[in-house]
Amino acid sequence: MSDGTPPVAAVLLAPGETSRLPNLFDHWLAATGLPGRYLPLTVQADDLREVITALPKAGFAGVHISAPYQKMVLDHADIITDRAALMSGANTLIFRRDGKIHADNTDGYGFVENIRQNVPGWNPKAGPVVLFGAGRAARVVLSALIEVGVESIRLTARTRPKAEQLRSEFGRRIEVFDWLKAGNLAEGAAMVVNATPLGSRGYTEFRVPIDGLVSGGVACDLTIDPPATRFLRQAASYGCYTVDGVGMMIYQSAPSFERWFGERPPNDDATRYAAAS
Template identity: 65%
Template sequence: MTKGPIPLAGVLQAADKPSAVTALYDHWLAVMNLPGRYVPLTVAPDDLGDVIRLLPKAGFIGLNITRPYQRRVLDHADIITDRAALMSGANTIIFRRDGKIHADNTDGYGFIENIRQGAPGWNPKSGPTAIFGAGRTAREVVTALLEVGVEEIRIANRTRARAEALRSEFGTRLVVTDWVKAGNMLEGAATVVNTTPLGSAGHPELRVPLDGLTPGAVVNDLVVSQAPTRLLQAAIEGGCYPVDGVGMVLYQAAPAFERWYGTRPEVDERAREVTTAAFSE
């Protein structure tokens, strides 16, 4: 029998956006036989500060943060890591024993680790990276890629102004391409990343021409899907190294779990199956 209060962690999410990572954390807690609960929470944006300050008193040791709260939560943190500041948002909150609220972002780590595990031998300096999309996920990917030394990032977004805004912030290593010419970015690209929801359930396919994929390129689609997306299928057929999106979910979740519960969970095939199935529900 467990003595004392059960440590709680949770995910702060929009009311209409159920979190698939709940199944992943429940799986890790069960496999590791740890006392704990992972609780989905919904809160009105105006109540965010009051709720976050109250949660430690209710037994919470940490939170995952989803959109649209990731930027807003920084206003209520006592400690903000350089990564969270650079990405202008936090996906992980730790309620410290000294009462301070610690905000971090593990998405960049999860992205890079997923590629390294999915394509061993990947060299970020082997050539340009092409990115579809310029939203918050793209920002996290750009930050991570620049940090590991990618020298040129080609980026296209359906609204060009968003891609130009990233270039203005991150500098001339970013090269913006019109969306109608996005397929041209693939020529000579050593790494290709789709950060858009195109190809996921409820969204249209990614209709960018893919015949320009370079054999041997690492192709990462951040869409989580039971079957290979159009982009990953093209990568397989074109002699590239396909890397799916579920790995980023797993590898960004593992360090958060460790900070809350003190033990690093294993990213294995069963964890992958649980997460993929939850996204498909």
């Protein structure tokens, strides 16, 4: 901060929510030796505007926004990045020194950077991508894949109208398939992405045949609990590259840490352990 006070940041959560971000940021602050704090703050939806307005005055450098509030916070921002507008939500608010609130979304960056760091020589144009899901996570994936040049995306979701809506927004590179007929979608594909809750703790397993993936194919699961899902373990047994949700969380959080605390954080085994705890 300009007055020498150590910066403070937080994640804003809806009632009943939890987050692993405080563990990750506490680890990074300890690992870098930088001063500062990162807090979990539970906020009622009706109080969101008041809290966001008050936090900069309390010395906060910025906040992360949990999924239920990511669209709402756009109404309280002075500056909205193109990627936050495209994703219809912000996962990060930066409280600028000129008093303006800057809304951004680093989810797509985290998704792509996680793949690039875990798949040597990854080529977005290697072949079709199969995407399961049509919620906010799927929107993030679609936006990121199109931005890096993926030419064909096979999209399926249990609620087909939601998938059709995404196709109408993101365009001709997307082809929508019925959920019940999605068993062979991975045939000849270069990547399969699970952007549904399936496979997460408390949900049924995500089961999809992936033996049809091209050689060197990629299996990506946005689930973080557990990090090593059945889907990823199966993909690894077929020789696929596997990319998990914990890595995505780390890469999407690193730019915020650097912005708020002044140094790029490490990404090592200890970081993964902290993020997954």
